[in-house]
Amino acid sequence: MMKGEIIVLETEFFKALAHPTRLRILEKLAFGEVCVCEFIEKLDLEQSNISQHLAILRKQNIITSTKVGLKVMYRIKYPEVLNVLGLVREVLAKQLKESEELIKHLTDPFE
Amino acid sequence: MMKGEIIVLETEFFKALAHPTRLRILEKLAFGEVCVCEFIEKLDLEQSNISQHLAILRKQNIITSTKVGLKVMYRIKYPEVLNVLGLVREVLAKQLKESEELIKHLTDPFE
DNA sequence: TTGCCTTATTCTAATATTATAATCTTTTTT
DNA sequence: AAAAAAGATTATAATATTAGAATAAGGCAA
Numbered sequence: 001m002m003k004g005e006i007i008v009l010e011t012e013f014f015k016a017l018a019h020p021t022r023l024r025i026l027e028k029l030a031f032g033e034v035c036v037c038e039f040i041e042k043l044d045l046e047q048s049n050i051s052q053h054l055a056i057l058r059k060q061n062i063i064t065s066t067k068v069g070l071k072v073m074y075r076i077k078y079p080e081v082l083n084v085l086g087l088v089r090e091v092l093a094k095q096l097k098e099s100e101e102l103i104k105h106l107t108d109p110f111e
Numbered sequence: 112m113m114k115g116e117i118i119v120l121e122t123e124f125f126k127a128l129a130h131p132t133r134l135r136i137l138e139k140l141a142f143g144e145v146c147v148c149e150f151i152e153k154l155d156l157e158q159s160n161i162s163q164h165l166a167i168l169r170k171q172n173i174i175t176s177t178k179v180g181l182k183v184m185y186r187i188k189y190p191e192v193l194n195v196l197g198l199v200r201e202v203l204a205k206q207l208k209e210s211e212e213l214i215k216h217l218t219d220p221f222e
Numbered sequence: 223t224t225g226c227c228t229t230a231t232t233c234t235a236a237t238a239t240t241a242t243a244a245t246c247t248t249t250t251t252t
Numbered sequence: 253a254a255a256a257a258a259g260a261t262t263a264t265a266a267t268a269t270t271a272g273a274a275t276a277a278g279g280c281a282a
């Protein structure tokens with residue numbers, strides 16, 4: 001596999017995560033299996049839209065599903081993905097803390 | 112800050128990383144400061160295009176720049192971002208390894 | 223000052239993503 | 253078998269991203 005191809009894979013991976021609905025889906029899956037019906041109920045979005053977002057995460061091999069009667073249960077396939085989300089949140093937290101401090105210096109410039 | 116707002120921040124962060132050119136830029140910056148001229152030379156893309164991608168990473172607070180004479184030097188602002196890239200590569204490696212094994216079972220089904 | 227070099231910004235056309243609506247498919251229930 | 257339930261898929265209109273061309277801005281050198 002060539003370097004350029006890996007970058008494309010990485011890009012596709014990041015694209016799969018780059019949508020609020022898909023992040024919300026993963027957030028729910030962090031606690032365990034969830035059926036589509038529950039996503040519909042909790043996320044308050046159109047069924048077909050949720051199905052499309054699930055398809056994108058499935059295609060990227062981030063989640064898998066099994067059919068149980070009429071329902072389809074989804075779960076996270078590689079739990080490491082949750083670590084990625086956690087690490088991103090850490091970076092964001094650090095960024096926010098710094099801008100907070102900047103604001104503090106702006107409002108109390110002589111302390 | 113509300114939960115929904117955090118998700119939007121995360122989404123914006125992932126979007127910033129979801130482009131091959133921007134990943135290539137970060138890959139180069141992993142070794143230290145790089146000037147725009149070097150990106151132009153190494154990435155073989157239009158100057159304005161590179162400048163646009165740098166602007167996106169700047170806006171997301173992932174990189175910063177300083178002007179040195181005519182040149183502008185860029186560097187990674189939060190090195191943790193590199194850990195995110197590393198973790199993603201680990202997930203991809205694991206995914207690829209699994210599909211390799213699947214292929215192996217397909218081609219040598221009786222071993 | 224004038225011109226040149228490096229980078230940034232703006233504009234635009236092409237492409238990609240997204241949400242909704244409509245239409246299947248599959249499984250269960252009656 | 254027919255109807256209902258749960259999801260998936262397809263089509264499409266609206267929106268967002270992208271690359272390239274043209275232009276602008278900032279700093280240096282003659």
